[in-house]
Structure formats: structure tokens, C-alpha cells
Amino acid sequence: MVSLTISEPAVRSFIFYSSVLALKMMFMSYLTLKKRVGKNVYANDEDAKARKGTVKYNDPDVERVRRAHLNDLENIPAFWVLGALYLTTGPSAAIAVTLFRVFAVCRIIYTIVYAVKPVPPPARGIAFGISSLISMYMGAHIVLYYLPVRSFIFHASVLGLKMLSMSFLTAVQRFRKRVFANEEDAKILDNSVVTLTDPDVERVRRAHLNDLESIPLFWILGGLYLTTGPSAVLATALFRTYTVSRIVHTVVYAIIPLPQPARGIAFDISFLIKLYMGVHVISHYIISY
CATH class of the missing domain: 1.20.120.550 (Membrane associated eicosanoid/glutathione metabolism-like domain)
Structure with missing residues (x-):
């Protein structure tokens, strides 16, 4: 750096x-x-x-x-x-x-x-x-x-790229189903319609919204967690596991939908990691407060 x-x-x-x-x-x-x-x-x-x-x-x-x-x-x-x-x-x-x-x-x-x-x-x-x-x-x-030395920055960047890819995944679904949110887009392909309720497109958009609700919090809590001087092994494991769980969440939700509790497990693991880091940060700095 x-x-x-x-x-x-x-x-x-x-x-x-x-x-x-x-x-x-x-x-x-x-x-x-x-x-x-x-x-x-x-x-x-x-x-x-x-x-x-x-x-x-x-x-x-x-x-x-x-x-x-x-x-x-x-x-x-x-x-x-x-x-x-x-x-x-x-x-x-x-x-x-x-x-x-x-x-x-x-x-x-x-x-x-x-x-x-x-x-x-x-x-x-x-x-x-x-x-x-x-x-x-x-x-x-x-x-x-x-890649060799900075686990948090690496995984935060991977998640940033993952979030960006969700826009393209939504576009792929719209073109595949020939359903669009805007009239000018529907004119691109024959037999296209304007609808805001296609289940496959909305599934991807819900997965994207879940990313927007979850990943920015990881960026904040992960960055603060590093300031507490955690074990390098533990921190790396947490960052890696969180990133994998968010990718798995998207795969089993929006790409290859699987029955529950697959999505719930992936979500819960990432949620618990953020919860642990947040509690750790608060407990570390509570004396200063």
C-alpha cells in the first residue's frame, strides 16, 4: 500500500x-x-x-x-x-x-x-x-x-465486482425473457413486452437488493474490525467465508435456484460474520467511549 x-x-x-x-x-x-x-x-x-x-x-x-x-x-x-x-x-x-x-x-x-x-x-x-x-x-x-497480502481489500474488491455483475445478470434475464422496464428497450427485440413483474427478472433484482443491503455493511464493519488488531488468521477466514457465502447466496437464489434452506444458510453465515465483527468492534472501543 x-x-x-x-x-x-x-x-x-x-x-x-x-x-x-x-x-x-x-x-x-x-x-x-x-x-x-x-x-x-x-x-x-x-x-x-x-x-x-x-x-x-x-x-x-x-x-x-x-x-x-x-x-x-x-x-x-x-x-x-x-x-x-x-x-x-x-x-x-x-x-x-x-x-x-x-x-x-x-x-x-x-x-x-x-x-x-x-x-x-x-x-x-x-x-x-x-x-x-x-x-x-x-x-x-x-x-x-x-492478492498476496491484503485479505480484506481483496475480498472487498471481489464483492464490489460481484455487485456490479448483478446489473449484467439482470440485463441477461431481461433479454432472455424479452421483458423490459422501458418501452424503448422493448423495441430492441421483436415480441418483447414491458412488464415490471416477470418472476425471473424480479428474482435477480431481489438478489441484487440483498447485496445492496448486506455488502456495504461488510465494507464498513470489516474496515473497522481491522482497526482492533484481530488475529490475521481469523480475520482472513472471516473475510473469505463472508465473500464465499455471498456468492453462494446469489448462485442458489438467482442463477440456479435451490430449495431452502440453501439460501437461508448462505445468508445466515454472512449475517453472523457481520454481527461478530460489529460486536467485536463495539467491545474493543467501549472503554474509550
Whole structure:
């Protein structure tokens, strides 16, 4: 791991573009609100009564913005983690700055052509693909750099790549079933339909959401756990087991569905590992508190 200072161009670039992307994500909430007010449709009774509107959960324009927002939530936090870890590998400043800049621009373009001014494919796909490839490149670079000695960084990066792959798995299911969430996507293939309830697609999306609920907590608790000076053997075993259990969870849930308790066991193992690390961190620092 190389030492980093705030004066380095790559570090300053990462901080700048991370802040831009954070503000962009915050803006999406206001864009959703603007769509709701413009269409006078709301998700809550009290909001509809206050503005004499209607309660509607499937307005296409509102849901389009919400899907764009969810895509940000699926991709930008992974960029923050992977980008920060990528800096610790001592990359070329020119390459790092270019990667950060292109990623941020692609995410902004993605939102514009998806939720602000919808443009037919492949505009959205290109913007998404480029940003995903950047994250994957950084993740692969980190994995290769830290493979021999840094168990946590290695497994955190593997999980980041795993989360990114879930978007592609969802796309594969949509194309396989010829079911899409947007009308412009359905026009790509003949005999395609627009539906938000296909069971196979929703199964993958639920597995993806479970990752979003679980893996970021592992990143936080695992990082804090390292500050307690744990046994290297135990820590490595925990990180490795957690990563394997999350991969198994996805396989038996979304790729080759197996009867319970297969998925429950995989989930429980990963849950207990996070619980143990969290309790260990609290017990270690409770005296200081």
C-alpha cells in the first residue's frame, strides 16, 4: 500500500469527482419530486391529499427517474470504494484522473439520456457500459495488486465486482425473457413486452437488493474490525467465508435456484460474520467511549 497525500493530483481528482457524484445522487431525489408534482401523482395518501392529486405507484415517468436513481445507488457507492482502494495501489496520476473524470461524465450522461431527456438505445447502454468497465478495471487492478497480502481489500474488491455483475445478470434475464422496464428497450427485440413483474427478472433484482443491503455493511464493519488488531488468521477466514457465502447466496437464489434452506444458510453465515465483527468492534472501543 502506498502512502497518499491530499496534494496529489489523483487524490484531489477522486475527491472532486466523488463530491460531484454525491451531489448528483442527491439531485435525483428532487428530480423524482419534480416528476411527481408535475404529474400530480404520489406514493403516499397524505401527499396526494395535500396537493389534490392521486396515489399511483406505477407512473412511467416517475418510475423512470426512480430506476435511474436506483442505478446510481447500485454503481456510484461501488465506485467510491473501488476508486479509494485503487489509489492505494499507486496508479499513474494521468490514468487515475482520466478514469475518475470519464466515470463521472458517463454517470451524468446516463441520467440525462435515461431520466431527463430519454434517448433511444444504445445511448444509455454506452454510458452505463463505460462506467461499469472503469469500475471493473479498478476492481481487477486492486485484486491483482493485493492478492498476496491484503485479505480484506481483496475480498472487498471481489464483492464490489460481484455487485456490479448483478446489473449484467439482470440485463441477461431481461433479454432472455424479452421483458423490459422501458418501452424503448422493448423495441430492441421483436415480441418483447414491458412488464415490471416477470418472476425471473424480479428474482435477480431481489438478489441484487440483498447485496445492496448486506455488502456495504461488510465494507464498513470489516474496515473497522481491522482497526482492533484481530488475529490475521481469523480475520482472513472471516473475510473469505463472508465473500464465499455471498456468492453462494446469489448462485442458489438467482442463477440456479435451490430449495431452502440453501439460501437461508448462505445468508445466515454472512449475517453472523457481520454481527461478530460489529460486536467485536463495539467491545474493543467501549472503554474509550
